[in-house]
Amino acid sequence: MNEIFCIAQGVARALAAHAPVVALETTVVTHGLPHPDGVAAALALEAEVTAAGAVPATIGVLDGLVHVGMDEAQLERLATTPGVAKLNLSNFAGVLASGAAGSTTVAATMFAAHQCGIAVFATGGIGGVHRGASETGDISADLTALARIPVAVVCAGAKAILDLPRTVEMLETLGVPVYGYRTREFPAFYRRESGLPVDLAFDDLALLARAIRMHVELGFGTGTLVANPVPEADAMPLDLYESALRTALAAAATEGVRGRAVTPFLLDRMRAITGGESVRVNLALLRNNAKVAARLAALLAEPLRGA
Numbered sequence: 456m457n458e459i460f461c462i463a464q465g466v467a468r469a470l471a472a473h474a475p476v477v478a479l480e481t482t483v484v485t486h487g488l489p490h491p492d493g494v495a496a497a498l499a500l501e502a503e504v505t506a507a508g509a510v511p512a513t514i515g516v517l518d519g520l521v522h523v524g525m526d527e528a529q530l531e532r533l534a535t536t537p538g539v540a541k542l543n544l545s546n547f548a549g550v551l552a553s554g555a556a557g558s559t560t561v562a563a564t565m566f567a568a569h570q571c572g573i574a575v576f577a578t579g580g581i582g583g584v585h586r587g588a589s590e591t592g593d594i595s596a597d598l599t600a601l602a603r604i605p606v607a608v609v610c611a612g613a614k615a616i617l618d619l620p621r622t623v624e625m626l627e628t629l630g631v632p633v634y635g636y637r638t639r640e641f642p643a644f645y646r647r648e649s650g651l652p653v654d655l656a657f658d659d660l661a662l663l664a665r666a667i668r669m670h671v672e673l674g675f676g677t678g679t680l681v682a683n684p685v686p687e688a689d690a691m692p693l694d695l696y697e698s699a700l701r702t703a704l705a706a707a708a709t710e711g712v713r714g715r716a717v718t719p720f721l722l723d724r725m726r727a728i729t730g731g732e733s734v735r736v737n738l739a740l741l742r743n744n745a746k747v748a749a750r751l752a753a754l755l756a757e758p759l760r761g762a
Contacts, residue, residue: 460521474510477576478567478577483579493534507749509748514564516558547563560597561576566600578744579741580644581610583618595617613644615643632655636663639656644740645685646691664754664755667751686743695732702728
C-alpha cells in the first residue's frame with residue numbers, strides 16, 4: 456500500500472506524532488464548483504482546519520497514486536483535467552490502475568483516510584437514498600462506506616435532493632450512529648431542520664468525541680455521522696429552498712438523469728434557480744464542518760498524544 460499512497464510531509468509528520476488530522480474530499484474541486492471556485496473552496500477549507508488546530512489532508516488521485524495532502528498545483532491540475540473521474544468504492548481501483556485522475560467522493564475519501572490512519576473527515580453532505588430508489592435502486596455508495604469504514608464524518612446531514620427519511624432509516628439499519636452536534640434534528644443541507652430526529656444530540660463536543668471513541672473501541676466497525684447543521688445566519692430561506700428543490704427535481708425527471716449524474720445535475724440546477732444562493736450556503740456549511748471537524752480531531756487525538 457505504501458507504493459499507492461503518497462502522503463504529504465506535513466500530514467505524515469502529524470500522523471506520526473498522533474496530532475489531529477482532518478481528511479477533505481476533492482469532488483468539490485472537480486464537480487461541486489466551477490473552476491477556479493472549486494480550488495479556492497478547497498484552499499479555504501484547509502485554512503479553516505489549520506486555524507482550528509488540525510492538519511488538513513485533501514485527498515485525490517493523480518498518476519496512479521492516492522495523494523493524501525495536496526498542494527495548490529496538484530489541486531489546479533485535478534480541477535483542469537478533462538473528464539476527471541468521480542471516485543467511489545466501485546471504480547477506485549480501476550482508475551488507479553489506469554493512471555487517470557480522480558476526485559474523491561465521501562466513500563472514497565473515507566476509504567483513503569482510514570487506510571492512512573485518519574479518524575475524522577469533513578464534508579458538505581453525504582449521499583444517501585435517492586428519491587424513487589424503490590424503482591431505480593439508486594442508493595449512494597456513501598452509505599456502504601459508512602457501514603464498513605470506522606471514520607467520523609462531519610456533515611450538514613445528507614444532500615437535500617435525496618429522500619431524507621429513507622436515508623436516515625438506512626443509516627439506522629446499517630448500524631451507523633447519527634450524532635447531532637448542537638441539534639436534535641437531522642439537517643437538510645441547505646436548511647437546519649428536516650423534521651427527522653438524530654440518534655443522540657450533544658451540545659458538548661468533548662462528550663461527542665467520547666461517544667465516537669467508545670463506538671470505535673467497542674468494535675462495531677462502522678463509521679459515525681456527526682450532523683452539524685449550517686449556521687442559522689447562513690441557512691437558505693424556506694420558500695426559496697422548497698421552490699428551487701421542486702423545480703430541480705422536476706427537471707431531472709423530465710430529462711431522465713440517472714446514476715452518478717443525478718447529484719451534479721441537481722446541484723447545478725439549484726445553483727441556477729437560486730441565483731447562486733445555494734453555492735453561498737454550501738460554502739458556509741463546508742467551512743463550518745471543517746472547523747468543527749478540526750476541533751473534534753483534536754479531542755480524539757488527546758489520549759494518543761498523552762500515551
